[in-house]
Each structure stands twice: as structure tokens, then as C-alpha cells.
Amino acid sequence: MEFFRQTSAMNFMGKSKIAMILSIIMVLSSLAILSLKGLNYGVDFAGGTIVQVKYKGDAPIDMMREKLSTNQIFEGASITEFGSADEVVIRMRTTSSDVVVDVGDVTKAALVGTGEFEIRRVDIVGPKVGSELKEKGLMSLILAVAGILIYVAFRFEWRFALSSVLALVHDVSIALGAIALVGLEVNLDVLAALLTILGYSLNDTIIVFDRIREGITNTRDGEFGDIINESITSTLSRTTLTSLTTLFVVFTLFIWGGEIIHAFAFTLLVGIVVGTYSSIFVASPTLLTLGFDVKKYHVNLSAKAAREAEKERMRSQFESGVM
Structure with a gap:
């Protein structure tokens, strides 16, 4: 076409x-x-923790922020919608003390009373990694x-x-x-x-x-x-x-x-x-x-072809015993 x-x-x-x-x-x-x-x-390069949460209805982001603020683990965490109003992502920095606990369980406990939800994903990447x-x-x-x-x-x-x-x-x-x-x-x-x-x-x-x-x-x-x-x-x-x-x-x-x-x-x-x-x-x-230079290219091409022809001629003379 x-x-x-x-x-x-x-x-x-x-x-x-x-x-x-x-x-x-x-x-x-x-x-x-x-x-x-x-x-x-993102977390892949900067290090940190991502928790993806899905609600049955619209996610109550203000209430989530209020609940999470009471736990030191979520200090400085950001909460943003993830594609739709019923799904959010919680991003936070990872420290050495954070990785010894199950962040998913901690998040689930912290969000009790904000509605019916499920933890869909928890990704943790250390700063060094x-x-x-x-x-x-x-x-x-x-x-x-x-x-x-x-x-x-x-x-x-x-x-x-x-x-x-x-x-x-x-x-x-x-x-x-x-x-x-x-x-x-x-x-x-x-x-x-x-x-x-x-x-x-x-x-x-x-x-x-x-x-x-x-x-x-x-x-x-x-x-x-x-x-x-x-x-x-x-x-x-x-x-x-x-x-x-x-x-x-x-x-x-x-x-x-x-x-x-x-x-x-x-x-x-x-x-x-x-x-x-x-x-x-x-x-x-x-x-x-x-x-x-197109002309110079063809000159070099002709010279290369001549060298190859000379090599072939000498090879055929050697094989036939004529030197």
C-alpha cells in the first residue's frame, strides 16, 4: 500500500x-x-512503599489521611486516586524499621472505619536497591x-x-x-x-x-x-x-x-x-x-573492487602453480 x-x-x-x-x-x-x-x-528508583487500596464506593481520601496521620509509619505519606474514584495509592518513604512489619496489615488496621475496602498491592523498595x-x-x-x-x-x-x-x-x-x-x-x-x-x-x-x-x-x-x-x-x-x-x-x-x-x-x-x-x-x-562525497565514495569502491580482483587473480595463480 x-x-x-x-x-x-x-x-x-x-x-x-x-x-x-x-x-x-x-x-x-x-x-x-x-x-x-x-x-x-517512582518507588523503583527512589525507594519507598506503595499500597494500592480499592473501596466498594468512592474512596474517602480525607478520612484516610486523618486515620493514617495517627500512625508514625505513614508520616509524609501521599494519597492519590489510581485511575478511578474507588481506587487509591498510598505512597510513603521506606525506613529500616518499616520493613520488619507487614505494611499491608498495618494499613488495613489503620483504615478501619473508612468503609469496605481491600488491599490490592504492596510494593516495597529500599533506598539502596x-x-x-x-x-x-x-x-x-x-x-x-x-x-x-x-x-x-x-x-x-x-x-x-x-x-x-x-x-x-x-x-x-x-x-x-x-x-x-x-x-x-x-x-x-x-x-x-x-x-x-x-x-x-x-x-x-x-x-x-x-x-x-x-x-x-x-x-x-x-x-x-x-x-x-x-x-x-x-x-x-x-x-x-x-x-x-x-x-x-x-x-x-x-x-x-x-x-x-x-x-x-x-x-x-x-x-x-x-x-x-x-x-x-x-x-x-x-x-x-x-x-x-559521492564521487570519492565510488573511487574508493572501485579501488576496493580492484584490490579484491587482484587478490583473486593471485589466488588462482597460486592454485594453478603459476607465480
Whole structure:
């Protein structure tokens, strides 16, 4: 299926300067939001206790706060709705004395008289474990980007590798800025979404780069910008179909998936939009800016073919006993 039946290539590179300015503004805005607001680390990374409580009717949050305030364990605890008015989440800091008791039983006893309810979930993560998870999460992102850099440099060339990594940094920065802006909790689900964005964005970029490499191989005297325009245009239908179908699924999860998957779906929504944009208006323009001499590429290609032919000739002479 083709959405775009173009007889001539669209001039994407003609709009690359505007796109790059827009990208710089978005990345700088994201960094500013991150420095001013910071990330709202969840229990997975900050450590603490989460108790999920479901009532038969609407949860009496004011009464719950009053009841919990009488117990020292719940000092500084926050109570928020969890997807609906009848379900709430109690978040509190974990101390060494808290983990020796069953927090679920303590919560159940403290909330007696607030209505009919059940404890659905109790999650406890110590501060040390949370810190280790945060460090390992950051390390996983760094290793993923480093692995991508090596893979693309080996498969294509260093200019392609640098362009793809800059696009990935662009995508993750904007996604983190959006998360900080809306105040979502950063937990392991969000980390999984960020790693998914890396893979999704790289997949889009590699497809465009593959087509660019084909264009370079088949064209000796063409301008590099024209080759990029033709390559992006030829993959536009595929990019649109893939992005839209993925976006529909993630949007469905975001609307109807429930509170547990809300942060994961939101991160993917931002990442899919930004990742599709960056494969066209960040990675490709960066590749053009770094410069690529098509004629020099063909000269090197011819020299490599000549060396291979000479090796083959010498091998055949050796096998036939002629030196």
C-alpha cells in the first residue's frame, strides 16, 4: 500500500534548516524543564512503599489521611486516586524499621472505619536497591546507545553512526522533557519505554539510511542532498503506515490500558511521534551537514573492487602453480 505516489522527490532537505532549528528549540526546552522540575522518580528508583487500596464506593481520601496521620509509619505519606474514584495509592518513604512489619496489615488496621475496602498491592523498595536500579537503568541506556553507534559505524560509515546517535539523543531528551513536564513517575516501565523508543527510532533511521546507501551506489554524479530526498520519499509510505499503526495501538493502551500502563504508553506516544520525525528531519540533515562525497565514495569502491580482483587473480595463480 502506498499513501504517497510521488513522480518526483520531495525536497525534505530544503526544509532541513527550519527542522533543525525546531529540534534544537525542543531539545533545549526539554533540558530546561528537566533542570527546573527534575524527574519524579517512582518507588523503583527512589525507594519507598506503595499500597494500592480499592473501596466498594468512592474512596474517602480525607478520612484516610486523618486515620493514617495517627500512625508514625505513614508520616509524609501521599494519597492519590489510581485511575478511578474507588481506587487509591498510598505512597510513603521506606525506613529500616518499616520493613520488619507487614505494611499491608498495618494499613488495613489503620483504615478501619473508612468503609469496605481491600488491599490490592504492596510494593516495597529500599533506598539502596532504588539507587542501584537507577544506576543500572542509566547504564543500560548508555550501553544501548554505544552499541548502536558501533553497529551503524560497522554497517555503514562513521557519519551515518554519528547522525543516528544524535537522532536518538534528540528523541530521548524530548521524551524525558515531556515526562518531566507532565510530572509522570519515572519507574522501570518508563525505562522500558525509553529503550523501546531507541529501537523504534533506530529502525526507522536504518531503513532510510539503507535506501540512501542504495542511491549512492546507483548514482555517480548526483548531489548528495537529492539522493537523500529521493530516499526519504521512496520510504515515506512505509514510514507513515508503520508509525500510524503503532501509534493507534499505543494510543489505545494510553486511553484504556489503565493507570498501571499510563506512563509507559505516554512515553511511547511521544517517542513514536518524535522518532518518526527525527529519522527524516534530524538524522538525514545531520548526515548531509557532516558531508559525504559521492564521487570519492565510488573511487574508493572501485579501488576496493580492484584490490579484491587482484587478490583473486593471485589466488588462482597460486592454485594453478603459476607465480
